[in-house]
Amino acid sequence: MALYSGWMMKEATRILPFDDAAIAEAARLVLAGQPVAVPTETVYGLAADATSAEAVARIYEAKGRPSFNPLIIHVSSLEDAELIGVVPATARHLLEMHWPGPLTLVVPLRAEAGIASIVTAGLDTVGLRVPAHPAMQALLRAVGRPLAAPSANASGAISPTRAEHVLKSLGGRIPLIIDGGATERGLESTIIAATGDRLRLLRRGPIDVPDAVTETRRKIEAPGQLASHYAPSKPLRCNVTEAAPDEFLVGFGDVAGDVSLSRSGDPVEAAARLFDLLHVADDAPQSRIAVAPIPDEGLGAAINDRLRRAAAPR
Numbered sequence: 358m359a360l361y362s363g364w365m366m367k368e369a370t371r372i373l374p375f376d377d378a379a380i381a382e383a384a385r386l387v388l389a390g391q392p393v394a395v396p397t398e399t400v401y402g403l404a405a406d407a408t409s410a411e412a413v414a415r416i417y418e419a420k421g422r423p424s425f426n427p428l429i430i431h432v433s434s435l436e437d438a439e440l441i442g443v444v445p446a447t448a449r450h451l452l453e454m455h456w457p458g459p460l461t462l463v464v465p466l467r468a469e470a471g472i473a474s475i476v477t478a479g480l481d482t483v484g485l486r487v488p489a490h491p492a493m494q495a496l497l498r499a500v501g502r503p504l505a506a507p508s509a510n511a512s513g514a515i516s517p518t519r520a521e522h523v524l525k526s527l528g529g530r531i532p533l534i535i536d537g538g539a540t541e542r543g544l545e546s547t548i549i550a551a552t553g554d555r556l557r558l559l560r561r562g563p564i565d566v567p568d569a570v571t572e573t574r575r576k577i578e579a580p581g582q583l584a585s586h587y588a589p590s591k592p593l594r595c596n597v598t599e600a601a602p603d604e605f606l607v608g609f610g611d612v613a614g615d616v617s618l619s620r621s622g623d624p625v626e627a628a629a630r631l632f633d634l635l636h637v638a639d640d641a642p643q644s645r646i647a648v649a650p651i652p653d654e655g656l657g658a659a660i661n662d663r664l665r666r667a668a669a670p671r
């Protein structure tokens with residue numbers, strides 16, 4: 358199949374430390390239609406040219422991701438975002454406050470924007486984000502096109518917060534990983550929909566948007582809300598203060614555990630370490646994972662949301 362006769366599985370994945378030469382090489386690959394892994398302030402993304410359906414198909418190919426999942430498009434500025442989506446006045450203040458940063462806005466797509474329909478999985482809406490990380494910003498400038506980028510992990514696996522996580526999940530399936538060290542936030546962006554009269558919260562994340570209504574309907578609009586989306590390979594139990602002998606315990610605050618999300622009980626530190634420690638737990642000799650209770654406020658609620666999905670039966 359011509360579409361899939363790309364790079365996959367022919368060479369080893371290269372890792373280059375973030376610098377000008379690495380960005381130039383990443384831009385060359387992206388313009389040649391290849392996806393490359395690049396750090397953002399949230400998690401590592403697998404970035405491809407959003408105007409090329411083949412390039413975006415290679416994201417799905419590398420991730421093994423179901424084709425109905427729409428992807429977030431990354432751009433350099435609010436002005437560039439407005440070339441792709443229709444930003445309503447009700448959302449503008451949010452973007453002015455939080456961009457560049459870990460906030461994704463879902464808005465009506467401009468049909469003339471030239472975005473490959475595979476990016477939005479055929480939807481007439483589009484998720485847009487201006488990332489804050491210098492590596493992703495540099496890549497956007499070097500490529501000069503919008504970049505579709507889901508988290509750089511195999512479908513259903515834990516989101517990567519380090520270059521090594523990407524390598525473990527996608528090694529041999531992508532040509533290049535830009536290594537920018539551990540990501541600052543460690544949680545995917547907050548997703549807000551601005552497609553109706555009111556702002557709606559589609560995914561919790563680092564940014565709190567008090568004037569957005571939480572979706573209560575059962576309808577799944579963002580596939581990231583699927584129960585088992587954020588899942589380690591082992592069974593996971595939440596709210597555990599004493600682990601069973603076959604459990605690896607991820608602690609928090611007073612619950613020490615085998616490792617701790619935050620000994621001081623700081624939800625910001627816990628969020629930044631969450632996926633890292635789920636990877637550690639998944640690699641531990643114990644057959645199950647247990648996680649200590651985390652107060653259900655602010656970022657704690659976002660962490661618990663991730664953990665509930667990881668704990669969901671599948």
Ligand code: TXA
Nearest residue numbers: 399402427428482483484507508545546578579580581
């Ligand atoms: O922090 C992040 O957002 C990271 C970094 C790489 O930017 N990206 C990320 O992408 O988490 P991904 O593909 O793993 O998650 C994107 C989420 C999915 O749940 C998807 O369904 C939702 O965004 N989404 C994208 N476009 C949408 C749309 N038009 N309507 C509803 N949901 C949408």
Ligand code: MG
Nearest residue numbers: 507508509516
């Ligand atoms: Mg993901």
